[in-house]
Amino acid sequence: MKVNMKGALALSAVIASSAIVLAGCASGGSAGETSEPAEAAGSLVVWVDAERVDALQGAADAYTEETGVEVELVGKDVNTIKDDFIQQVPTGEGPDITMGAHDWLGELSTNGTVAPLELGDSSADYLPVALQASTYEGTVYMLPYAVENIAVLRNADIIPEPAANFDDMIAKGTAAGLEQPFVVEQGAEGNPYHLYPFQTAFGAPVFGTDDSGSYDPTDLQLGSEGGFAFADWLAAQGAAGTLNTDIDGQIAKDNFLTGKSAFWLTGPWNVGAAIDGGINVAIDPIPSPTAEVAQPFAGVKGFFVSSESENKVAANDFLVNYIGTEDVQLSLFEAGNILPALTAAADAAASDPIIAGFQAVGGDAVPMPAIPAMGSVWAFWGVAEAAIINGEDPTATWQKLVDDVTAAIQ
Numbered sequence: 001m002k003v004n005m006k007g008a009l010a011l012s013a014v015i016a017s018s019a020i021v022l023a024g025c026a027s028g029g030s031a032g033e034t035s036e037p038a039e040a041a042g043s044l045v046v047w048v049d050a051e052r053v054d055a056l057q058g059a060a061d062a063y064t065e066e067t068g069v070e071v072e073l074v075g076k077d078v079n080t081i082k083d084d085f086i087q088q089v090p091t092g093e094g095p096d097i098t099m100g101a102h103d104w105l106g107e108l109s110t111n112g113t114v115a116p117l118e119l120g121d122s123s124a125d126y127l128p129v130a131l132q133a134s135t136y137e138g139t140v141y142m143l144p145y146a147v148e149n150i151a152v153l154r155n156a157d158i159i160p161e162p163a164a165n166f167d168d169m170i171a172k173g174t175a176a177g178l179e180q181p182f183v184v185e186q187g188a189e190g191n192p193y194h195l196y197p198f199q200t201a202f203g204a205p206v207f208g209t210d211d212s213g214s215y216d217p218t219d220l221q222l223g224s225e226g227g228f229a230f231a232d233w234l235a236a237q238g239a240a241g242t243l244n245t246d247i248d249g250q251i252a253k254d255n256f257l258t259g260k261s262a263f264w265l266t267g268p269w270n271v272g273a274a275i276d277g278g279i280n281v282a283i284d285p286i287p288s289p290t291a292e293v294a295q296p297f298a299g300v301k302g303f304f305v306s307s308e309s310e311n312k313v314a315a316n317d318f319l320v321n322y323i324g325t326e327d328v329q330l331s332l333f334e335a336g337n338i339l340p341a342l343t344a345a346a347d348a349a350a351s352d353p354i355i356a357g358f359q360a361v362g363g364d365a366v367p368m369p370a371i372p373a374m375g376s377v378w379a380f381w382g383v384a385e386a387a388i389i390n391g392e393d394p395t396a397t398w399q400k401l402v403d404d405v406t407a408a409i410q
Helices: 008-017 050-067 081-091 102-110 120-125 128-133 166-175 192-201 225-240 249-257 268-276 312-323 326-336 343-349 353-362 374-389 394-409
Strands: 043-049 070-076 097-101 142-149 151-155 182-184 207-209 215-220 263-266 281-284 297-306
Touching: 043 050, 043 081, 043 312, 050 070, 050 312, 050 326, 081 097, 081 102, 081 297, 097 102, 097 312, 102 142, 102 297, 128 142, 128 297, 142 312, 142 326, 142 353, 151 268, 151 353, 166 182, 182 249, 192 225, 192 263, 192 374, 215 394, 225 374, 225 394, 249 263, 249 268, 263 268, 268 281, 268 353, 281 353, 297 312, 312 326, 326 343, 343 353, 374 394
Parallel strands: 043 070, 043 097, 182 263
Antiparallel strands: 097 297, 142 297, 151 263, 151 281, 207 215
């Protein structure tokens, strides 16, 4: 395993010269207790998605061998890890480090459960969207390891070439004899995550950004001119049947796998099913309905340091100089097949054309807002879009969405 030795050797010196026993907050010890000699270098408890423990074991072992700091990897259920972390950190019983998602940042920061990270020069080594997503109010809190975004899966046997834009996509599918050329997951309550690229193409992000590049909850952009233009477009697509709330995730998948649709807007999590189904899959940019680029959300996964960890120096070092290496990020990629956040690892993974396709689309992606105000958007957003697709007045419905979100944030 290639290890970034900057900081690792320095940490060894700090540990060797320190008279204080550094113990991870989850080690079970308390101030004043006498530790066994084997524990004198301290320890780190790391909560990890149970499916990725093996991918990190090599880094944990290498770190212990180099520094003397024991690293215990604890496999956790991804559905409960965040709540467990928030509940346990204030009690001193939580881990030193937890794996998680960038859109937890607003909640974790508000609760005071995470500590800032010092990436140093290595910050330039990450995909820009990964670093942006790991930053909250100008401070980096997360070591990113994976970036996930949607793109268009194209059945290359039906449509050999990518579409130039949204209208061209529909035209190509229609010319191929398809009644439903394009599918995207919606459902009765809508699915704004999947429609967001089209919204951004109209110049209507959810929030504006401040001077640091962070999302500004006081700058709601849904009510911009572009937002209402997007609402009109939604209404037109609903009337044409291009967007349909009767199409949920399973129906969208079935349509693509059976050849009823040649274009499917979805994420890397569905690629395996398409390939296993014998589809000749190509990954295309999201065809824009305007002259502007369609920008999807990016979801970034990474690691947080507990604000209550008694071994923050080691935790920071382990993340930056071990998890933040090409070998480890590629190991995590192999465990989850999600584009690595480290640029060198991402470029290596992109030798696979499927991964390369998602990486190309991800170059235009924007981080999903992690600010608490985003919760007020999700509560109303999808329902409003579904109503417009189903024939409700686009202007009045979109204005109600803006008013409801504004009131909820205030």
